[in-house]
Each structure stands twice: as structure tokens, then as C-alpha cells.
Amino acid sequence: MQHVFIIGSKGIPGAYGGYETFVDKLTEYHQNNKKLKYHVACKSTENGEFEYHNARCFNVKVPDVGAAQAIYYDIISLKRCCDYIKKNHIEHPIIYILACRIGLFIGHFQKVIHKLGGKVYLNPDGHEFLRAKWSAPVRKYWKISEQLMVKHADLLICDSKNIEKYIQKEYGQYHPKTTFIAYGSETRPSQLADDNKKYQQWLTKMGLTPQNYYLVVGRFVPENNFETMICEFMKSKSKKDFAIITTDNNAFLEKIEQKLHYRSDNRIKFVGTVYDQELLKKIREKAYGYLHGHEVGGTNPSLLEALSSTKLNLLLGVGFNREVGEDVALYWRKDDGNLASLIEKADAMKSEQIASLGIRAKKRIAEAYSWVHIVNMYEQVFLQD
Structure with a gap:
């Protein structure tokens, strides 16, 4: 069985951002797949574990530390994954990180994960450093963080061909291994009648x-x-x-x-x-x-x-x-x-x-x-x- 640890989404079920919907659908469609076991970090006000779509969901208690909350959440989630892998002697685990928030720390964690026989997969998201909501110093951090995440990832799963091209062009010096898998969508019509x-x-x-x-x-x-x-x-x-x-x-x-x-x-x-x-x-x-x-x-x-x-x-x-x-x-x-x-x-x-x-x-x-x-x-x- 391949164990896949997913960190970086706010968690499942109930949150409806892009990453959250992705993790929800991935675990839903794979819930009866005997070859895969998912472990999903969930942002919470208290620790604990529960099962959802046959995935092991583990709550990560995140204190209110302002803008650094997301970085803290990813780091603690990663640490919890490493501890669990070690304790349960899990062979060749995959740690799949959504977004490039923790570039300054990923070098350390990559060494730990490789030592445990695991690999680091990354979904680089979009051009976060271009978003107008961020101040200039924060944008600079996002760019540096992205660079380091790309450098230390074993595989980048890009949800856009344009993002994959950008990664290869911008960070060619690291010879990044990339693949393209898009985001998904439901194709069925609404269950509500016209006169609902x-x-x-x-x-x-x-x-x-x-x-x-x-x-x-x-x-x-x-x-x-x-x-x-x-x-x-x-x-x-x-x-x-x-x-x-x-x-x-x-x-x-x-x-x-x-x-x-x-x-x-x-x-x-x-x-x-x-x-x-x-x-x-x-x-x-x-x-x-x-x-x-x-x-x-x-x-x-x-x-x-x-x-x-x-x-x-x-x-x-x-x-x-x-x-x-x-x-x-x-x-x-x-x-x-x-x-x-x-x-x-x-x-x-x-x-x-x-x-x-x-x-x-x-x-x-x-x-x-x-x-x-x-x-x-x-x-x-x-x-x-």
C-alpha cells in the first residue's frame, strides 16, 4: 500500500477552497482503493484524529499568530507526518505539499523525509508572488520560498501547463522533475429543477x-x-x-x-x-x-x-x-x-x-x-x- 500524506489544504470536510475541494474529491474517488492510503492535515483549534472517505485526517492545532499562521500550520503538519512515518515504520511514503509557503524550512524536512525513505511532491499553485493583496516584502518572501520549494521537491505536480512551463523556464538550473495534472470539475447537471x-x-x-x-x-x-x-x-x-x-x-x-x-x-x-x-x-x-x-x-x-x-x-x-x-x-x-x-x-x-x-x-x-x-x-x- 502507498501512503500519501497531504499537507497545505485547510482540511476536509467542509472547507470549499480549491485545494480543499481537490483533497475532498481525491479521497472520495479513492476511498475504496486498496493500493492508496491518504493522511490529510486539517487546520483546527484542537488536536485529534478522524476518518473521512477512508482517509486518516489529523487535526493540527494552530494558534492565532497572524500572517504567519499558514507557515506555522505547514511546518507542524510536516513534523507530525514525519513522526507518524517513523513511529509506524511506513515504507516509501509520499509527502504531497500544496503551495509554496515553507521554502525556508523545506531543505531540512527534505533530508528528514529522504532519510525515512520518502519523497517530497509539490503542487506549486499559481503565481502567488504576483497577487495584489501582498505587500512588497511578502511578495519577495513568496518568490524566494517558491524557488527553494522547487529546488528541494522530488516531483512537481502542476495543475496548469503554463505553470509547468514557467517552472521549467524560471528554475531550469535545478532540473526540476515536473508533470501536469489539472484541477477537476463535476460534469453532472444541478439536481435542482427549474421551478425549485x-x-x-x-x-x-x-x-x-x-x-x-x-x-x-x-x-x-x-x-x-x-x-x-x-x-x-x-x-x-x-x-x-x-x-x-x-x-x-x-x-x-x-x-x-x-x-x-x-x-x-x-x-x-x-x-x-x-x-x-x-x-x-x-x-x-x-x-x-x-x-x-x-x-x-x-x-x-x-x-x-x-x-x-x-x-x-x-x-x-x-x-x-x-x-x-x-x-x-x-x-x-x-x-x-x-x-x-x-x-x-x-x-x-x-x-x-x-x-x-x-x-x-x-x-x-x-x-x-x-x-x-x-x-x-x-x-x-x-x-x-
Whole structure:
């Protein structure tokens, strides 16, 4: 049996970030696999262990140490993994680290893990050092940390071909061993009927009607280009609404209001967050179109979900998004007026054209990004030695 220790996610079940969903799906689809045993670190306020999807989940108590919390969590998780491997005489374990937070410490841990007969696998995530939310010193730390993580990893599993290219180009001096396994998506439709009470009440509350709104779902941060999307939508002559499902960020919201005065445009609707996954899927399915402005990172979960649910997708034309969307989506640039013009073209598209795009988008996800396909690739990588 191959033991795989996963650290870096907030844990399972119940958290719905990209890494958390990935770990949840990986353990779900492999829960009856006798060749693999997963051990998952879970961030908590108390220590303890429990079973979930046949994985051994171990809570790691993390004190409130501010910005250093995530680094502390990864280090303690790694130490706990090493202690468990040693105590239980586990042969050839794999430690799979999600994200590049602990570069300054990874050299030490790599020696310990190699001594125990194990290997260090790394998912480098996206370009964390480019995110606008970080200050200059923090961005510098992320970059140095990334460099050291790449240097000391035995294998890097990149969830984007563009990230894999970047790793090989940027850190060629270390001759990194890399492979590409994308993030996954569910391909089934929402279980909610069109006349479902929950969905209908949500529409009424938000002042929306099916097939008459564009949608975006994502964290409300600058690098997801909400400002550009709102500005361009306001410039467009579209009669449809723009529904924005996002996290709270009042300071950023006020900044956009002062700049764009979006509140004067009743088409722009901030509709809060939706954590009910079936309802969210239904909202995607019934949108006229989906706007995607993510610019930093690998394969983005919200993009995969949009392509598997919404027929018409308008994506920012950066490498990450084009890699996923290929020819089943429309693309826009950040130039003044470009997206506004594309929205008007999208409004005028014939229903047959939109239906065709939707069918091809679902096919693209089913063939390259379904969870079944993704976890099968992980099984091959984990069992290849």
C-alpha cells in the first residue's frame, strides 16, 4: 500500500477552497482503493484524529499568530507526518505539499523525509508572488520560498501547463522533475429543477430572471479584474443584468464605487456569496453568459465549473484561461471598450450558436477535467515507483 500524506489544504470536510475541494474529491474517488492510503492535515483549534472517505485526517492545532499562521500550520503538519512515518515504520511514503509557503524550512524536512525513505511532491499553485493583496516584502518572501520549494521537491505536480512551463523556464538550473495534472470539475447537471423553490426565491430576492443575466463567481480581489468587468459592462448597451457572486471586501468595493459609480447602474448587482453547491450550479446553468477575469494562478476551479454549466463563456485571454477554454469560449482583452463590444456581440448571438458552444464546453470538461479523469492520473503518479 502507498501512503500519501497531504499537507497545505485547510482540511476536509467542509472547507470549499480549491485545494480543499481537490483533497475532498481525491479521497472520495479513492476511498475504496486498496493500493492508496491518504493522511490529510486539517487546520483546527484542537488536536485529534478522524476518518473521512477512508482517509486518516489529523487535526493540527494552530494558534492565532497572524500572517504567519499558514507557515506555522505547514511546518507542524510536516513534523507530525514525519513522526507518524517513523513511529509506524511506513515504507516509501509520499509527502504531497500544496503551495509554496515553507521554502525556508523545506531543505531540512527534505533530508528528514529522504532519510525515512520518502519523497517530497509539490503542487506549486499559481503565481502567488504576483497577487495584489501582498505587500512588497511578502511578495519577495513568496518568490524566494517558491524557488527553494522547487529546488528541494522530488516531483512537481502542476495543475496548469503554463505553470509547468514557467517552472521549467524560471528554475531550469535545478532540473526540476515536473508533470501536469489539472484541477477537476463535476460534469453532472444541478439536481435542482427549474421551478425549485430555493432557486426561484433567490432569483426574486436578487431581481434576476433566468437567461437574462451575466454571471461572475470569484474572490473579490484586484487580480480577478472585477473593476474592468464592471466598467466594461457599464459601457455596453446590454439590456441584461450582471450578477456578481463574491466575497466581502468593503474597502475594494468603495474604491470601485468612487471610480465607476456602479451603483447608478441598476444592471450591476452584487448578490453576496452562495455556498450551496447545487444552488450555485443552477445559477450558473441559467445564466445567459459567464464572465471570467482571473489573471493569476493555474487552472481555476470557477472557470471549470462555468464551462461545465454555462453555455456562453467570456474569458480574459491570458494563457491560463486559453489553455482550459481552447475554442469553446470567447476571449477579451483589458483594452478600453474591448469587453463591452464582446458583450454586445454575445447579446446578439443566435441561440443555436450558444447551444453549440455549450455542448463543446461540456465535452471539453468531460474529456480533460472530470474528477474521474484527474484522480486516475493521480493514482498513476502516486503508484509509479
